[in-house]
Amino acid sequence: MSKVFVNIGLSLDGYMAPEGMTLENWDRPEYKDWGAKWGALMSWILNQQYFRENLKLGPGGETGPVNDMLRNTTERIGANIMGKRMFEAGERSWPEDAPFHTPVYVLTHEKREPWVRPGGTTFYFVNDGPESALEQARESAGSRDIRIAGGADVIQQYLNLGVIDELEIALAPVVFGGGRRLFENLREPVQRFRVDKVHESRAATHLRYVRE
Amino acid sequence: MSKVFVNIGLSLDGYMAPEGMTLENWDRPEYKDWGAKWGALMSWILNQQYFRENLKLGPGGETGPVNDMLRNTTERIGANIMGKRMFEAGERSWPEDAPFHTPVYVLTHEKREPWVRPGGTTFYFVNDGPESALEQARESAGSRDIRIAGGADVIQQYLNLGVIDELEIALAPVVFGGGRRLFENLREPVQRFRVDKVHESRAATHLRYVRE
Numbered sequence: 001m002s003k004v005f006v007n008i009g010l011s012l013d014g015y016m017a018p019e020g021m022t023l024e025n026w027d028r029p030e031y032k033d034w035g036a037k038w039g040a041l042m043s044w045i046l047n048q049q050y051f052r053e054n055l056k057l058g059p060g061g062e063t064g065p066v067n068d069m070l071r072n073t074t075e076r077i078g079a080n081i082m083g084k085r086m087f088e089a090g091e092r093s094w095p096e097d098a099p100f101h102t103p104v105y106v107l108t109h110e111k112r113e114p115w116v117r118p119g120g121t122t123f124y125f126v127n128d129g130p131e132s133a134l135e136q137a138r139e140s141a142g143s144r145d146i147r148i149a150g151g152a153d154v155i156q157q158y159l160n161l162g163v164i165d166e167l168e169i170a171l172a173p174v175v176f177g178g179g180r181r182l183f184e185n186l187r188e189p190v191q192r193f194r195v196d197k198v199h200e201s202r203a204a205t206h207l208r209y210v211r212e
Numbered sequence: 213m214s215k216v217f218v219n220i221g222l223s224l225d226g227y228m229a230p231e232g233m234t235l236e237n238w239d240r241p242e243y244k245d246w247g248a249k250w251g252a253l254m255s256w257i258l259n260q261q262y263f264r265e266n267l268k269l270g271p272g273g274e275t276g277p278v279n280d281m282l283r284n285t286t287e288r289i290g291a292n293i294m295g296k297r298m299f300e301a302g303e304r305s306w307p308e309d310a311p312f313h314t315p316v317y318v319l320t321h322e323k324r325e326p327w328v329r330p331g332g333t334t335f336y337f338v339n340d341g342p343e344s345a346l347e348q349a350r351e352s353a354g355s356r357d358i359r360i361a362g363g364a365d366v367i368q369q370y371l372n373l374g375v376i377d378e379l380e381i382a383l384a385p386v387v388f389g390g391g392r393r394l395f396e397n398l399r400e401p402v403q404r405f406r407v408d409k410v411h412e413s414r415a416a417t418h419l420r421y422v423r424e
Contacts, residue, residue, distance in 0.1 A: 012405070012421070013395030014226040033400075173421055175395065175402040183225030183387065188245075190387040193224070198412040205410050205419060209224070209385055 002138055003145040005166035006155055007073050008182070009041050009204065012171060015179035016152045023088055040174040044203035045070065056095045066201055073168070077102055078144025079137035081130075083154040084108040087123065097121065103140045105133040107154060130157045152180045160187045165211050167193055170204040214350055215357040217378035218367055219285050220394070221253050221416065224383060227391035228364045235300055252386040256415035257282065266311045278413055285380070289314055290356025291349035293342075295366040296320040299335065309333065315352045317345040319366060342369045364392045372399045377423050379405055382416040 008016060018041075020032030029035020045051050049061030050071045061067070079102050082090075087106045090098065097119030098104075104123045107130060115123040126133040137146045148158050158164055193209035200206075220228060230253070232244030241247020257263050261273035262283045273279070291314050294302075299318045302310070309331030310316075316335045324337040338345040349358045360370050370376055381394075405421035412418075 013398070013402075014393075171419075173405050173407045175398065175405070177398040177400055177402040181226075186225070186387065186389040188389055190225075190389040193385050193387070195385045195412070195414060195417060198410060198417050200407070200410040202407060205407060205417070207383075207417060 002078060002141045002143070003165040004134070004148065004158070004163050005145055005168060006148050006150075006158075006164055007168040007170075008150060008155070009045070009170045009172055010182055011037075011041055011174050011176045011179070013175045013177065014181050014183060015176040016150060016182050017180045018176045019178035021179070023085070023092075026089065026092060037174065037176055037179075041172045041176075044170055044172060044201060050074070054099045065199065066206070069199065069206065073147075076145045077147045078141025080104040080147050080149045081133050081137055081154065081158075082106055082149040083151045084110070086149060086151045086154070098123075102144075103137070104149075105137050107133055107157075130154070130161060134158070134161075134163065152182050153185075155182060156185050159191055160185075162191050164191060166196075167209040169207045169209075171207055172204045214290060214353045214355070215377040216346070216360065216370070216375050217357055217380060218360050218362075218370075218376055219380040219382075220362055220367070221257070221382045221384055222394055223249075223253055223386050223388045223391070225387045225389065226393050226395060227388040228362060228394050229392045230388045231390035233391070235297070235304075238301065238304060249386065249388050249391075253384045253388075256382055256384060256413060262286070268307045277411060278418070281411065281418065285359075288357045289359045290353025292316040292359050292361045293345050293349055293366065293370075294318055294361040295363045296322070298361060298363045298366075310335075314356075315349070316361075317349050319345055319369075342366070342373060346370070346373075346375065364394050365397075367394060368397050371403055372397075374403050376403060378408075379421040381419045381421075383419055384416045 018034045018037035021034040021038060025031040047061050048067045048070050049063050050067050052058060052061040080100050098117045098121040101120040104121060105126050106123055108125050109127060110125060112125040148155055192212040194212045196210045197208040222228060230246045230249035233246040233250060237243040259273050260279045260282050261275050262279050264270060264273040292312050310329045310333040313332040316333060317338050318335055319342060320337050322337055327335040360367055404424040406424045408422045409420040
C-alpha cells in the first residue's frame with residue numbers, strides 16, 4: 001500500500017513559513033523580512049540541479065546526495081495533497097507546467113472543476129475533508145506514495161488522523177522568531193515516530209522519521 | 213573568553229518539558245503522562261555511564277561517543293545559570309552533592325544566602341537580572357565556559373540578549389503535543405547560527421549550532 005509521507009523545510013525554531021509570508025504580502029518580500037527568511041529556509045534546495053530543472057530555474061546546480069534524495073522523493077510520489085493557501089500561493093508562482101506531475105488534491109471549501117496543467121499535474125478540489133482527499137489520493141497513486149505537501153494546518157490534520165507513515169524534515173539553521181508552526185494543535189495521543197536516518201549538510205539537517 | 217552555551221534535550225515538536233510537569237505535579241508523573249514523556253525525552257542520557265555516575269544512579273551504563281560528549285560538555289563548564297523553576301524542581305530531586313560542581317547562578321526574586329553543597333556546587337541567588345548573573349558567572353568561570361542550563365524562559369532571555377555562542381540540542385524522536393517551548397518570545401533580529409556538528413543516535417539527534 002502507498003506510504004503517506006511529509007517532506008518539508010523547517011526553521012530551527014519550528015516554523016514552516018515566516019511571519020508575514022501571506023498572499024497579500026507576496027509581492028513585498030521585504031515585509032517583516034519574510035523573503036530573506038524564506039530564502040534561508042530554502043537555501044538547501046534552491047541550488048539543487050533537480051529542483052532547478054523541475055521549477056525551470058535554468059540549467060546547472062548541485063548534484064550529490066541531497067540532489068539524489070530530492071529526485072528519489074519526487075519520483076516516489078503518486079499523488080499530492082495540499083491546503084488551499086499553499087495552492088493559492090503556488091498558483092501565482094509555479095511555472096505553467098506545475099512541478100508535481102501527479103494528481104494534486106487541494107483541501108478547500110471552494111467548488112471548482114479539476115484544473116489540468118501541461119506536464120501531468122491535475123489539481124482536484126476536494127470539499128469533503130482530509131479523509132476523502134486521502135482516499136482519492138490512494139486510488140490515483142497506485143503503488144506510488146502520497147505526499148502531504150502542506151501547509152502546516154494540513155499536516156496537523158493528517159497527524160491527528162494518525163496516518164503519517166514517514167516524516168522528513170529539512171531542519172535549516174535559521175531562527176524565524178515567528179510564523180506558521182508545524183507542530184501545534186496536535187491531539188493526544190500523538191503519533192509515535194523513531195529516527196530512521198539523518199543526513200547532515202551545511203544548509204540543513206535532513207531528519208527522517210518513520211512511524212513506530 | 214568563556215563561551216556561553218546551551219545544552220538541552222528537546223522534543224521533536226520543540227518542547228523542553230511536557231505539559232503537566234510542574235512542581236505541584238512532581239509526585240504524579242502519571243498526570244498528563246508527563247513522566248513517560250520526560251523519560252522518552254531523556255532516554256538518550258539516562259543510561260550513559262557518566263550521567264549515572266554524576267547523578268549517583270549506580271554503576272554501569274553506556275560508554276561511547278555520547279558518553280564522551282556528555283563528559284566533555286560537563287567538564288568544560290565553569291559556571292551554570294538557571295531559572296528559579298528549574299532550581300526548585302532540582303532542589304527536590306538532585307542528590308545532596310548537586311550534579312554541577314561549579315557555582316550556579318539562579319535567577320530569582322527570592323533573596324537568599326548562597327547555598328553551599330558538598331562536591332563543589334554553590335547556588336547563588338541573583339535578584340538583579342540575567343546580565344548581572346552572566347557577569348558573575350564570567351568572573352567565576354575563569355577560562356572555562358558558562359552553561360545556560362534552563363529552563364526555556366531563561367534560555368529565551370539570553371537568546372534575546374544575543375549572548376549565546378553555542379546551541380546544543382539533543383532532539384529526541386518524541387512528540388509531546390504541548391508543554392514548555394524552547395523557541396518563543398524571541399525578539400527580532402534573532403541571533404544567527406550555523407550548523408557545526410550533527411551526531412546521530414537512535415535515542416536523539418545531537419545538533420550543535422554555533423553563532424554565525
